Amino acid sequence: MQLTNPMVPAPLILDSLPSPAQPDGTCPRRARMRLDLLLLAIEALDTSGSEAILAVVRELELDSVVPDRVALWRMRNTNFLRRVTQQQPLTLVEGKAIVVVIGFLARRLTGVIRQYVLTQQQLIEQGKGAEDDFYLSSYLERFRTHFKARMNASRSAEMGYGEPGAVNALALELLSQLLFCTGTSGMQRLWISLFDGEVV
Amino acid sequence: MTRIQRQYSLPNCTLLLDGMDDPTQANAMDLRPIMALLLNAECRIGNGYGDVGGSLVGGREFFESLVNSVSRYAQEFLSGIHLPTEKFQLVQMKRSGVDQHELSYQPSPDESNPNAKPEKFNLSTVQFFDLVEAIDQFVADTQTLPAFSLNLSSVAKKFVPRAIMGKQAVPAAIGLSGFVIAALALFSLPIPTVKQPETLRAGVNSGLPSTPPSPAASQPPSPTISPTANPTASPDADSKKIETDLTTPPAITDPAEIDRLRQQLKTNVMDKLKQEAKFPEPLVYRVSVGQDGQVVGYKPDSDLAEKEKGQTPLPDLLLNATLDKKPEPLADYRVIFQTSGRVDVVPWGAEIPTASAPSTPIALASPAQTPPISPAPTPDSKQEITDSAALDALQPKLYQQLDKEWQTNPAFNEDLRYRVQVSREGTIVSYIPENSAARDYVNEIPLPKLSQGKSDNPTADGTASFKVVFRPSGKLEINPWFGYNKP
Numbered sequence: 001m002q003l004t005n006p007m008v009p010a011p012l013i014l015d016s017l018p019s020p021a022q023p024d025g026t027c028p029r030r031a032r033m034r035l036d037l038l039l040l041a042i043e044a045l046d047t048s049g050s051e052a053i054l055a056v057v058r059e060l061e062l063d064s065v066v067p068d069r070v071a072l073w074r075m076r077n078t079n080f081l082r083r084v085t086q087q088q089p090l091t092l093v094e095g096k097a098i099v100v101v102i103g104f105l106a107r108r109l110t111g112v113i114r115q116y117v118l119t120q121q122q123l124i125e126q127g128k129g130a131e132d133d134f135y136l137s138s139y140l141e142r143f144r145t146h147f148k149a150r151m152n153a154s155r156s157a158e159m160g161y162g163e164p165g166a167v168n169a170l171a172l173e174l175l176s177q178l179l180f181c182t183g184t185s186g187m188q189r190l191w192i193s194l195f196d197g198e199v200v
Numbered sequence: 201m202t203r204i205q206r207q208y209s210l211p212n213c214t215l216l217l218d219g220m221d222d223p224t225q226a227n228a229m230d231l232r233p234i235m236a237l238l239l240n241a242e243c244r245i246g247n248g249y250g251d252v253g254g255s256l257v258g259g260r261e262f263f264e265s266l267v268n269s270v271s272r273y274a275q276e277f278l279s280g281i282h283l284p285t286e287k288f289q290l291v292q293m294k295r296s297g298v299d300q301h302e303l304s305y306q307p308s309p310d311e312s313n314p315n316a317k318p319e320k321f322n323l324s325t326v327q328f329f330d331l332v333e334a335i336d337q338f339v340a341d342t343q344t345l346p347a348f349s350l351n352l353s354s355v356a357k358k359f360v361p362r363a364i365m366g367k368q369a370v371p372a373a374i375g376l377s378g379f380v381i382a383a384l385a386l387f388s389l390p391i392p393t394v395k396q397p398e399t400l401r402a403g404v405n406s407g408l409p410s411t412p413p414s415p416a417a418s419q420p421p422s423p424t425i426s427p428t429a430n431p432t433a434s435p436d437a438d439s440k441k442i443e444t445d446l447t448t449p450p451a452i453t454d455p456a457e458i459d460r461l462r463q464q465l466k467t468n469v470m471d472k473l474k475q476e477a478k479f480p481e482p483l484v485y486r487v488s489v490g491q492d493g494q495v496v497g498y499k500p501d502s503d504l505a506e507k508e509k510g511q512t513p514l515p516d517l518l519l520n521a522t523l524d525k526k527p528e529p530l531a532d533y534r535v536i537f538q539t540s541g542r543v544d545v546v547p548w549g550a551e552i553p554t555a556s557a558p559s560t561p562i563a564l565a566s567p568a569q570t571p572p573i574s575p576a577p578t579p580d581s582k583q584e585i586t587d588s589a590a591l592d593a594l595q596p597k598l599y600q601q602l603d604k605e606w607q608t609n610p611a612f613n614e615d616l617r618y619r620v621q622v623s624r625e626g627t628i629v630s631y632i633p634e635n636s637a638a639r640d641y642v643n644e645i646p647l648p649k650l651s652q653g654k655s656d657n658p659t660a661d662g663t664a665s666f667k668v669v670f671r672p673s674g675k676l677e678i679n680p681w682f683g684y685n686k687p
Contacts, residue, residue: 179329
């Protein structure tokens with residue numbers, strides 16, 4: 001891959017994210033899982049999400065990091081919950097590229113994300129569940145379908161995502177995390193938080 | 201000096217900053233001069249419909265604390281990892297519910313109001329986000345307090361409670377434990393000594409390969425037949441020695457042959473064993489036997505075995521090998537002198553009938569690394585309990601013992617199969633791992649603990665054999681070894 005070639009400079013847009021002190025220069029396990037799950041939440045919010053991800057990659061000129069669909073697939077499969085997991089690591093540059101893509105897509109979806117988070121909060125105040133709202137429950141259903149189709153059942157159960165209720169809670173948690181990605185410093189905040197408890 | 205006001209408005213939160221510009225850098229033409237000094241800050245929390253839910257007002261100290269605490273909590277919200285704050289913060293944030301975040305402000309007690317009560321707000325996630333966004337917009341504004349920065353940094357590993365990391369680390373630990381076990385097993389392997397053949401130095405037989413083969417790999421080092429350098433040997437004898445080194449003796453692999461030699465060795469040992477010989481604990485030796493049944497070498501398995509070797513007939517049986525003796529195929533046996541005076545002889549690699557791990561015999565040699573494997577039972581020498589009633593009674597007893605002691609979460613991902621022998625009273629007499637995982641993970645299961653000290657008690661009443669399977673799912677399966685009716 002081009003990534004391993006130090007002669008190709010990383011796209012400038014990634015410079016807004018600092019490189020944390022990771023001795024092996026790769027993204028930690030939990031970070032890989034969260035990045036893939038955030039993309040999964042975006043796909044559940046926007047039905048054309050998977051195409052939009054690739055479109056944003058081209059728009060932001062991140063082609064040198066994510067040259068094609070297969071590369072994106074490989075990067076997302078570094079999530080250990082996946083049915084097909086990759087033994088190859090996710091480099092910091094690749095991780096940054098995904099964060100930038102997530103931040104960009106989240107900003108585009110700001111209206112939807114904000115509305116869903118507000119709805120969720122109103123439903124809690126009314127003592128109702130997230131399933132009581134048509135739009136929110138469709139999001140949850142799409143997320144559950146994606147999750148079930150792509151994640152390994154036993155590994156997910158190990159992480160506590162065995163029951164549909166737990167997957168719903170995860171989907172709502174990811175939704176509010178995406179809300180924070182829409183902010184002015186959202187990408188930086190997300191990126192730094194990925195390394196919480198991982199740096200020395 | 202000019203007074204400047206800046207406002208950052210979001211639907212649920214408005215940040216109002218009141219300050220002064222820097223007169224030394226003031227530029228009359230500048231439409232938006234830099235605010236260099238903060239006098240007062242107000243944070244208004246709204247409910248999204250224009251109403252003001254409440255506001256917090258304070259000076260620079262308050263504002264700095266607000267920015268730090270909110271920023272820190274936003275990171276905690278994203279990562280789920282809490283960073284303990286070292287110093288007291290005027291403004292604090294913590295989670296107070298599923299979608300609730302508590303913002304509290306404790307004004308400094310030395311101010312005009314000494315009994316100031318902390319002001320508290322419960323923010324929803326959207327309100328909290330607006331607060332964060334207002335702060336981020338302020339920080340991004342280079343014309344307002346440019347010295348301010350977010351200083352985002354990841355939480356260091358040492359601040360993370362072990363419980364959280366434990367949850368994350370379970371799958372990693374499973375992998376790591378396997379590595380540790382492998383490392384321990386490999387640790388006991390002797391470091392191969394590279395010995396330069398003397399003939400090379402003497403300049404004879406230069407056609408020989410320059411790297412001498414290490415005999416330790418396939419032949420156990422035995423004190424008597426290990427090729428020792430003979431300083432007086434002629435070059436001719438040396439070349440012969442190298443020849444013997446190069447043609448490492450093949451191991452005897454024929455099962456019938458191994459069994460025949462085993463019987464012969466056992467008979468020899470029993471014949472020579474002194475009647476009065478007493479051993480404080482079972483002594484284990486690795487004994488190498490040639491095709492003719494002669495003992496060509498033996499190696500004590502523990503310090504005690506080394507000390508007590510005089511008590512055993514092994515030194516007497518040892519064949520004094522000559523240097524020019526041709527290497528012959530060898531078979532290795534585990535000879536165990538029990539405290540009761542019984543002698544057990546089993547092929548060295550008998551614990552693992554599968555040939556999956558060829559290097560295991562050496563790894564087994566160190567009792568310090570792996571728990572002692574109980575001697576293999578010899579069913580022919582003991583009475584086997586086979587009647588269904590007795591087996592029916594023993595099976596639940598065995599299950600209860602194991603189930604009670606087996607409380608750890610399985611760290612293995614393969615079934616562990618053991619043959620376990622149980623006395624008529626239900627005590628575990630001995631056990632044999634049936635697969636290599638069973639040997640590797642023997643520490644994980646309660647068998648070593650339960651059979652400790654009982655393995656050498658003579659069981660006059662006979663024993664019953666059970667097949668015990670520890671499954672990675674935590675399931676325990678016990679079945680009679682020979683089924684309910686012995687064929």
